[in-house]
Amino acid sequence: EVRLAESGGGLVKPGGSLRLSCEGSGFIFSSYNMYWVRQAPGKGLEWVSSISSGSDFIYYADSVRGRFTISRDNTKNSLFLQMNNLRDEDSALYYCAREVGTSPHRFDPWGQGTLVIVSS
């Protein structure tokens, strides 16, 4: 079974840092581009960051560029999101997702999400 499992969320004060992890299983992790997508409470889905299979290409949403860093360790089937200088508006459920297909690309599956709460 193809599966993604996030971890690392929690409660952090504004200006603080957090590192999220996403472990993949049931597929060849190193062959896929991976994404982070977040969902604020009661809100819609927002793309955060993406990384190519070999880490050659990395992209960020404007809202997180300069504060978040995406990375991966293919030897450990793991994806990471280092989040620094966190703001209230970063509070959300953070999902990792695998990109599949050629054109159009789509996300399948998604992990169950890890909750980040930024509050003083």
Next chain:
Amino acid sequence: DIQMTQSPSSLSASVGDRVTITCRASQDIKTYLNWYQQKPGTAPKLLIYDASRLQSGAPSRFSGSGSGTDFTLSITGLLPEDRATYYCQQSYNTPRTTFGQGTRLEIK
């Protein structure tokens, strides 16, 4: 960024009904359009890709259509388990993908 606008934002329908949700892109995205279903407390799940292709395992009562800027998701023969929020996603501008704001479907 490509803006995706869904309508309606919410709707209520009865078991057995046919339901249609629309999604409009701010520019031509050809058929680079996906639909996801998110049931309460769970992660989104891929339903339709390439505007009209049914994802493996998705029920055949779901269908998609459209190209360019206007797209629709239809559910024929609504079931109670279809209660969920549905999101469209453009992948024309991958990796800078964007989602619609979601359509919440309630079952009467």
